[in-house]
Amino acid sequence: xxxxxxxxxxxxxxxxxxxxxxxxxxxxxxxxxxxxxxxxxxxxxxxxxxxxxxxxxxxxxxxxxxxxxxxxxxxxxxxxxxxxxxxxxxxxxxxxxxxxxxxxxxxxxxxxxxxxxxxxxxxxxxxxxxxxxxxxxxxxxxxxxxxxxxxxxxxxxxxxxxxxxxxxxxxxxxxxxxxxxxxxxxxxxxxxxxxxxxxxxxxxxxxxxxxxxxxxxxxxxxxxxxxxxxxxxxxxxxxxxxxxxxxxxxxxxxxxxxxxxxxxxxxxxxxxxxxxxxxxxxxxxxxxxxxxxxxx
Ligand code: HMG
Ligand code: MG
Numbered sequence: 001x002x003x004x005x006x007x008x009x010x011x012x013x014x015x016x017x018x019x020x021x022x023x024x025x026x027x028x029x030x031x032x033x034x035x036x037x038x039x040x041x042x043x044x045x046x047x048x049x050x051x052x053x054x055x056x057x058x059x060x061x062x063x064x065x066x067x068x069x070x071x072x073x074x075x076x077x078x079x080x081x082x083x084x085x086x087x088x089x090x091x092x093x094x095x096x097x098x099x100x101x102x103x104x105x106x107x108x109x110x111x112x113x114x115x116x117x118x119x120x121x122x123x124x125x126x127x128x129x130x131x132x133x134x135x136x137x138x139x140x141x142x143x144x145x146x147x148x149x150x151x152x153x154x155x156x157x158x159x160x161x162x163x164x165x166x167x168x169x170x171x172x173x174x175x176x177x178x179x180x181x182x183x184x185x186x187x188x189x190x191x192x193x194x195x196x197x198x199x200x201x202x203x204x205x206x207x208x209x210x211x212x213x214x215x216x217x218x219x220x221x222x223x224x225x226x227x228x229x230x231x232x233x234x235x236x237x238x239x240x241x242x243x244x245x246x247x248x249x250x251x252x253x254x255x256x257x258x259x260x261x262x263x264x265x266x267x268x269x270x271x272x273x274x275x276x277x278x279x280x281x282x283x284x285x286x287x288x289x290x291x292x293x294x295x296x
Contacts, residue, residue, distance in 0.1 A: 003225040005262045007043060008249060009172070009202060010036050012277070013064070014045035014077060015246055016234030018057050022282045026060045026067075032277045033068050036231060039269030041249075042072030045096060045228075049076060049083035055238060065090040075136060079110045079117075084124045088131070095128055096172070097121050098138035101155050102145035105176070109140065109239040118162055125166045136170040137163040138204065142188065143180035146241050153188055157195060170200035172228055175215065177243045178208025182218035189222035202226035205247045207233060212247035213255060220261075227252060232274040232285040250274065250289035268293060 013033050017024055033046060046068050052059035065076055065087070076092045078084040087095050099117045100106035106114045128135050141148075142156045160171050173192060175185075185203070192201050203219045203226070205212035216227055230246035237243050250270040253263050271293035278285050 002220050002259060002261060003223070005225065006220075006256055007226045008041065008253065008263050008265055009075070009226060009228045010041040010044040010231060010249055011204070011228045011246055012036065012044075012230040012232065012234050012249065014047055014058075014075075015228075015236070016230040016232065016277075017281075018048065018055050019236040019238050020057055020234070020281050022280060024057065024277070024280045026063050028277065028280045029060070029064055030067055032231075032273060033064070035273035035276050036270070037069060037071045039273055040263070040265035041270075042264065043075070044073075045075040045077065047076055049078050049086040062086065062090045065092055073134065077138070078124075080120060081124050084128060088128075088133075092133075094134040094136065096136040096138050097125065097168075098140060099159065100140040100145070100176075101151050101159050102141040102148045104147035105141045105145045105240065108147070109237065114159070118159070122166055125163075125168060129167045134170075135168045136172055136202075137168045138172045138174060139163075140174050140176045140237070140240075142173045143175045143184055144177055146177050146243070153191065156188060157191060160192065160196065164196055164199055168199070170202060170226075171196065172202040172204050172226075174204035174228075175206055175212075176237060176240045178206035178212060180205070180215055181211060182214045185215035186218040186222050189219045189224045193223045200226060202228055204228035206235065206243050206245065207247045208242065208244045213251065216247065216252060216255075229253075231270050232277060232281075232290060233287045234277070234281065234285075248287035248289070250293075251287050254289050 229249040233248035235246035
C-alpha cells in the first residue's frame with residue numbers, strides 16, 4: 001500500500017550547492033530558493049551554519065536565511081552549539097543537526113567522534129526544543145561509509161533512538177554515498193517506522209549508482225512519505241569521497257505524479273528553478289525531466 005501524499009524536502013540550496021566548485025552569489029541562491037517555493041516546495045534546507053573554512057559556499061548563511069521568504073518550513077543545518085546559536089540569531093524556525101553513524105565519516109565531516117558529537121548535541125537539542133524550534137536530525141552513512149564500508153542496521157537504530165530520546169521531531173536517514181539497494185532501503189525504513197512510529201521519518205538518497213529511485217520506491221512500500229530531494233540532482237558532501245548528487249526533485253515528483261501520489265509540486269516549475277541555477281554551476285544538469293523540459 002502506497003501513501004496518498006508525499007512531502008518533498010528540497011535540499012538543493014544546501015546539499016546541492018555546498019559541494020559546488022563555482023562560487024554562487026547570494027542573489028542567485030535566493031532566486032533559486034524563491035523559484036523552488038513558486039513550484040510548490042513547502043519544506044526546504046536553505047543553507048548551513050558551518051565553518052566557512054570547511055565549506056566556503058555556505059559562508060553567506062545568515063543573509064540567505066534572513067532574505068528568504070518564509071513559506072512552510074525552512075531548515076538550516078547546524079553541526080554544533082555555535083551553529084545553532086548563529087541559526088537562532090538569524091531567526092531560523094527549524095534546525096537540522098547532523099551526525100554520521102560511522103565514526104570515521106563523522107570525524108572527517110565535523111572533526112569529532114560520533115560519541116563526542118552526540119554528547120555535545122544533547123544540551124543543544126534540549127535548548128532548541130525548549131525554545132519551540134522544530135529539530136530534525138540528519139543521520140549520515142546509514143547504509144555504507146566511504147571509509148568503514150557496510151554499516152550495521154542496529155547501529156543506525158541505536159543512534160536514531162538516542163536522537164528520539166533527546167526529543168527531535170524528525171529523523172532524516174541518509175544513503176550518503178548512494179550505495180544502498182532497494183532491499184536494504186526497505187529493511188531499514190521498515191524497522192525505523194516500526195521502532196519510532198511517533199516521529200517523522202524521511203529518506204535521503206544520493207544517486208551515485210542510479211539506485212535512488214528504486215530505493216525511494218522501496219521506502220514508499222515500507223511506509224515512508226517524506227523524501228529529501230534536490231532540484232537538478234545537485235549535491236554531495238565534500239567530506240564523503242565518491243558521493244555525487246541527491247536524487248533529483250523533478251524526477252521523483254514525476255514518478256510520484258505517475259503513481260497518483262500527491263506532492264503539491266509542479267514538475268515544470270521545478271525545471272524552471274533548475275534553469276535559474278544551471279548557469280551558475282560548474283557542470284551540466286542532465287536529469288530525466290530537466291532534459292525533456294529543455295527539449296520541449
Ligand atoms: P573545528 O575546526 O573542529 O571547530 O570544526 P572548532 O569547534 O574547533 O572551532 C574552530 C573555529 O571554527 C572557531 O573559530 C569557531 O568559532 C568556528 P575561531 O575561534 O578559530 O575564529 N566554528 C564555527 N564557525 C561557524 N559555524 C559553526 C562553527 N563551529 C565552530 N558552526 C566544524 C568543526 C563542525 C565547525 C567543522 O568541521 C565544519 O564546519 N564542518 C562542516 C561539515 C559540513 O558542512 N558537511 C556537509 C553537511 S553534512 C551532509 O552533507 C550530509 C547530509 O546531506 C546527509 C547525507 O547525505 O549523509 C546532511
Ligand atoms: Mg546529503
